[in-house]
Amino acid sequence: MRGIVALLCGMVFGAGLAVSGMTDTAKVLGFLDIFGTWVPDLAFVMGGAVCVTLVAFHFVLKRKQPVLSAGFALSGKTAIDGRLLSGATIFGIGWGVYGYCPGPALSALVYLDSKTVIFVVAMLVGMALANKAGSA
Amino acid sequence: MLYSYTTPLIGGLLIGLSSVALLYFLGRMAGISSIVWGAISAQPDNSWRWLFLVGLVIGPLLYHQLTATAYPTASPLQWWHALIGGLLVGFGVKLGSGCTSGHGVCGIGNLSPRSLIATITFMATGIITVYVMRHLLEGM
Numbered sequence: 659m660r661g662i663v664a665l666l667c668g669m670v671f672g673a674g675l676a677v678s679g680m681t682d683t684a685k686v687l688g689f690l691d692i693f694g695t696w697v698p699d700l701a702f703v704m705g706g707a708v709c710v711t712l713v714a715f716h717f718v719l720k721r722k723q724p725v726l727s728a729g730f731a732l733s734g735k736t737a738i739d740g741r742l743l744s745g746a747t748i749f750g751i752g753w754g755v756y757g758y759c760p761g762p763a764l765s766a767l768v769y770l771d772s773k774t775v776i777f778v779v780a781m782l783v784g785m786a787l788a789n790k791a792g793s794a
Numbered sequence: 795m796l797y798s799y800t801t802p803l804i805g806g807l808l809i810g811l812s813s814v815a816l817l818y819f820l821g822r823m824a825g826i827s828s829i830v831w832g833a834i835s836a837q838p839d840n841s842w843r844w845l846f847l848v849g850l851v852i853g854p855l856l857y858h859q860l861t862a863t864a865y866p867t868a869s870p871l872q873w874w875h876a877l878i879g880g881l882l883v884g885f886g887v888k889l890g891s892g893c894t895s896g897h898g899v900c901g902i903g904n905l906s907p908r909s910l911i912a913t914i915t916f917m918a919t920g921i922i923t924v925y926v927m928r929h930l931l932e933g934m
Contacts, residue, residue, distance in 0.1 A: 660819070660820055660841075660842050661841055661842060661845045662845075663815070663816075663819045663820060663842075664816070664820065664841075664842035664843070664845040664846040664849070665845040665846065665848060665849045665852075666815075666849065667812045667815050667816045667819075667820075667824065667846055667849065668812075668845065668846035668847060668848060668849020668850040668852075668853065669849035669850075669852050669853035669856065670808050670809075670811060670812040670815070670849075670853060671808070671809055671812035671813070671824060671826075671846075671849070671850055671853065671895075672849060672850040672851060672852065672853025672854045672857075673805075673808055673853035673854060673856065673857040674804075674805045674806065674807070674808030674809035674811075674812060674853075675805065675809065675850075675853075675854065676805070676853070676854035676857045676858065676863075677801055677804055677805035677808060677857060678801060678802045678804070678805020678806055678808075678809070679801060679802055679805065679866075680805065681854060681866055682866035682867070683866070683869045683871070684866070684867060684869070684870075685866075687924055687928075690917075690920045690921050690923075690924040691921075691924045691925070691928060692921055692925075693921075693925045693929060694924075694925075694928055694929060699798045699799055699802045700802050701802075702799050702802040702803040702806055703802045703803075703805055703806040703809065704806060704894070704898050704899065705803075705806060706802070706803045706804075706805070706806025706807045706809075706810060707806040707807070707809040707810035707813065707898075707899040707903075708806075708810070708898070708899060708902050708903055709806075709807075709810065710806075710807060710810025710811060710813070710814060710903075711810050711813050711814060711899055711900060711902070711903025711904070712902070712903050712905075714810075714814040714818075714903075715814065715817060715900075715903045715904050718814060718817050718818045719817075719904075721818075723821065724817065724818060724819055724820055724821030724822075725818060725819045726819045726820055726821075727819075727820050727821040727822075728821075729821055730817070730821040731821055731822055731823070732823065732904070733823070733891065735891060735908060736906070736907075736908055737908065738907065738908050738911050741889055741890065741891075742890050742891065742908060742911070742912055743890075743911070743912075743915055744889060744890070745885075745886045745887065745888070745889030745890020745891065745912075746886065746890040746897070746911075746912040746913075746915035746916040746919070747886070747915055747916070747919045748882050748885055748886030748889065748890070748919075749882065749883055749885075749886025749887050749890055749893060749916045749919075750886070750915060750916030750917065750918065750919030750920040750921075750922075750923065751882050751886070751919050751920070751922075751923045752878070752879045752880065752881065752882025752883035752884075752885075752886055753879070753883060753894075753916065753920040753923070754919065754920040754921070754922070754923025754924045754927065755875055755878055755879035755882065755923060755927070756869070756871060756875050756876050756878075756879030756880070756883075757869065757871075757879075758879065758880075758883070759826075759883065759887075759893050759894040759895075760826045760827045760830060760883060760884075760887060760893045760894075760895075761826035761850065761893070761894065761895050763880070763883075764826070764830070764847065764850050764851060765850050765851060765853070765854045766854075766866075767851055768851050768852075768854050768855045768858075769865045769866070769868070771868045771869070772873075773868070773869055773871070773873050773875075773876040774876070776873055776876040776877050776880065777876040777877070777879060777880035777883075778880065779880070780876065780877045780878075780879075780880025780881045780884065781880040781881070781883050781884035782830070782834060782884060783880075783881060783884060784880065784881040784882065784883065784884020784885035784886075784888070785827070785830070785831055785834075785884040785885070785887070785888040786884075787881075787884075787885055788884070788885045788886075788888035788889045789831075789835070789888055791889075792888070792889065
């Protein structure tokens with residue numbers, strides 16, 4: 659049951675990314691190009707998503723536990739430190755270089771473009787490197 | 795002009811809905827970078843992560859097939875843009891514990907100041923990067 663729910667959630671999430679335009683690097687870079695010919699449409703993606711989570715998370719987290727698990731697995735991290743800021747800074751630069759963040763890159767694999775495969779493999783390598791650097 | 799906002803909004807609502815369902819049923823945050831890292835680093839209780847990721851690819855396929863919507867045009871950028879972009883994105887999201895979904899959609903939804911700061915930071919550096927590449931180093 660948990661597996662089916664996870665699969666369905668992934669499908670809805672991925673469909674949402676494709677519907678929204680987030681899997682189109684030209685649209686994403688156009689959205690980030692606020693000093694050029696700015697295309698602000700994609701602001702409605704995070705805007706729409708956050709409207710839903712802001713309201714619904716509040717009620718969901720009032721429950722004692724989730725429907726199919728023993729407890730809520732929340733990060734619990736609150737520190738606004740150098741790791742957070744440098745990580746977000748580096749991530750944003752990479753996002754601006756090619757136009758994909760992690761979710762859309764994975765969803766776009768279905769378009770069978772070899773450059774997307776390069777992006778995703780490089781992303782996994784980058785994660786492993788950061789993990790190594792962080793634990794050293 | 796208004797029309798161009800409809801599909802981003804519908805997509806955003808679907809992403810929000812999925813995030814709420816994952817939290818409601820499994821008690822998990824739909825932070826894609828964390829789910830990916832958990833999946834490939836073989837965390838315990840991992841099958842839900844892999845199934846979520848399979849769905850993440852099947853969902854767009856179904857959307858494009860069922861609605862007969864064309865795939866987006868392939869990026870005109872070079873393979874090394876993809877390589878450098880991917881490396882930086884992967885390194886950054888692991889170091890900063892989250893990406894657009896984990897910090898942006900779920901973290902802000904959970905009223906986390908940490909996630910709000912992260913989101914403002916990566917939006918800002920993304921905007922600066924596009925400015926530098928498109929307008930300072932034209933054509934890079």
